[in-house]
Amino acid sequence: MATLSVAAILAENARRRPDTTALVEGDLRLTFAEVWHRALAQAGALAGLGVRPGDRVALMAPNTAEFPVAYYAIAAAGGVVVPVHLLLSAGEVGHVLQDSGASLLLVHPTKGGTGRAAADALGVRTVTLGEEFDQLAADAEPLPSYVTRAVDDPAVIFYTSGTTGVPKGAVLSHFNIVMNATVHAFDTNDIRADDIALGALPLFHAFGQTVSLNSTWRAGATLVLLPRFDAARAIELMVKEGVNTFHGVPTMFVALAAAAQDAEALPELRVCVSGGASLPVAVLERFEAAFGARVHEGYGLSETSPTATVNQPVFGTRAGTIGHPLWGVDVEIARAEVESRVELLPPGELGEVVIRGHNVFSGYLGRPEATAEALVDGWFRTGDLGTKDEDGFLRIVDRKKDVIIRGGYNVYPREVEEVLVRHPGVAQVAVIGLPDELHGEEVCAVVVPAPGTAPDAAAITAWSREHLGRHKYPRRVEFTDAMPLGPSMKVLKRELRARYADRP
Template sequence: MATLSVAAILAENARRRPGRTALVEGDLRLTFAEVWQRALAQAGALAGLGVRPGDRVALMAPNTADFPVAYYAIAAAGAVVVPVHLLLSAEEVEHVLKDSGATLLLVHPAQADTGRAAAGTAGIRALTLGEEFGKLTADAEPLPSYVTRAADDPAVVFYTSGTTGVPKGAVLSHFNLVMNATVNAFDANDIRPDDIALGALPLFHAFGQTVSLNSTWRGGATLVLLPRFDAARALALMVREGVNTFHGVPTMFVALAAAAADADRLPELRVCVSGGASLPVAVLERFEAAFGAKIYEGYGLSETSPTATVNQPVFGTKAGTIGHPLWGIDVEIARAELEGRIELLPPGELGEVVVRGHNVFSGYLGRPEATAEAVVDGWFRTGDLGTKDDEGFLRIVDRKKDVIIRGGYNVYPREVEEVLMRHPEIAQAAVIGLPDELHGEEVCAVVVPAQGTTPDATELTEWSKQHLGRHKYPRRVEFTDALPLGPSMKVLKRELRARYTGR
């Protein structure tokens, strides 16, 4: 039986680069040896509390040093990490605790009220990171090393915000996560030990956890944490710490490009990775012009550890695409309307994006039917529509469920958003379909105006008409100060549809 643990990512650095700075948060600076010592001490405390290999331990913390230390402590104890989204209500947290079968919740003081309330209702123990858990750790005997696990044993259960129904727990193995961190670090983009990455993406989310935390440490590089993303503060921090690597979602790139104009100095960035949602080409161009740095856009889901594809220097890059599959992973386009089997389509055809490889999850916890629907003939069905061109570059056209059908014609919101983002008075745009008696659905653009502008709805519709097909341009334009974002910084289109339906 092959054994493997996510904990080895940190343990190996403590052996190879003990004195190198691993983690920076505010004034706190920890070497790899120090982070590993803290993790082993906490793992000893967990074992003392009766946490056994395979037990599930929930972790609710922002991007402070507490998160990575506790994350690796849980892994070192042989337990399974259940990261909890910070924006959930006590009721939603309770669902995660009960559904995952967590036996313990480690919660940061900032989230303690919500976390403790949820743990109380779920009937499990909650410990506050910092003083309370620190006392237990000080009295415990640190583990001599990490508990070894089978490569296919569960390491993390991610709760997917699921566009439908209750969140499901996607079970990822040690093999899934170690491989994804490894190919991200060494095959997709070249990560070097002297790199310094900004950890601004939430670590409770698959993108932040794999790409910012695990991949950065897999390459032996330094992670600088930013607990709350604010563009001006992020720029100042990156300059101060010599950050050369940035991972973000499109809304972060929008904010950084805008803040660059007022900054005294800009960081010298070498690697920028975008994911989590489609990056409008106009935003990519704006950012690259301001920073003189390339953005490598990628794509993935919680169920795929998460990275499935990314623009990689070895294949060249193409704006508006999500690049090529990672090493050891296949990503193809399949006939979307076929339910029980996978039929792959030739290049250029539009279909559902399907993924197979070492990154595909073990399944949804306790939901065999949902797993059987998602993994067909060995391929994971993403629910996203896309194409693959002759050079193998993949493109996401839209979510299957976000496609607007207006008068029998398909309208892909992403295409309309790309056009709108080129208008000088638009800072952000989300395009949704709203019920319409005549056409079935009508195209509606929800727009955040650029600072200091007051765009006119009729003019925007007229302008769109010149750039888009007759069935595509938005007949309705609504203005808002901010778009509703989910915990992973994706625009919540279902909320927008609910807000503007019937108005």
């Protein structure tokens, strides 16, 4: 039986480069040997608490040193990590604990109230990270090494952001996660062992966990944690620590490009990766101009470990695309309306993005019907619409469920957003379809105004009319101070639709 563990990523670094700095958080600096030593001590504590191979352990912590140490401790003990989103209510945390069958919750003191309330209601044991867990680790016999797991054994269960309702647990194997981290580190972008990456993406989310934490450490590079993202603080920290690698979501790139104007110094960035949501080309251009660094946009989902495609130097980069599939992964376009089988389309045609490869998950925990709908003919159906051009570059056009049908014409919100974000009064925009008696659906733009501007709804409509087809431009423009964001920093369009549907 072939065996593999996510814990090997850290264990091998402790063996090969024990004295290299692995982790920086504030004044704390730990080498790979020190992080692994702590993880084995905590794994011993977990075993003492009754955690057995295959048991689910929930982890609720911000981007502080406690997260990666506990994450690798759970893996070393043979447990399955269940990351918990930090903005969930006690009831929502309860759903994750109950649905995953977690036997233990490791919670950071800052989230103790919410975490404990959820766990207590279900009779799940809680241990607080920091003093309590450190004491248990000090009193325990550390594990001599990590517990062996089969390659297909579950390693992590990610709860999908629930844009379609109740969050489901996507089960990822040790093979899924180790392969995604390895391919990222050695085949995708130019990652080097002496790189220093900023860990600003939430580590409880697949993007931050695989790309920032696991891939950085798979390459033997250093991770600098930023517990709370603030653009000015991020720039200061990157300059101070010599960070040359940045992974972020579009909202972070927007904020960094704006903050760069007032910064005393800027970091020399060599590798920048964007994912989590579509990056408007105007934002990419603004960021690249400010930092003098190329942005490699990629695409993935919790169900695909997460990365499926990214702009890679080997193929050249193309703004507005999500590049090419990762090494060992196939990404194609299938006929969207045929759901019972996968019918691939030729280049240039619009259809549903489908994925197969080492990154595709085992299925949704305890939901065989949902798994059967998602995994068809050996492919994972993403629910996203896209195209693939003659050169193999992929583009995401929109979510299948977000397409607006106005008067019988399809309107793709992303296309409208790409245009509107170029308006000087628009900092951020989300385009949604709202019920309309005459046209079935009407195009509505929800705008966060640019700082120091007070754009007028009629003026934005008039401006967009000049830049968009007659069926595409927004007849309605609404303003908001901030977008509702999901766990992966994606704009929750269903919340916007609910908010504005009843307004005249």
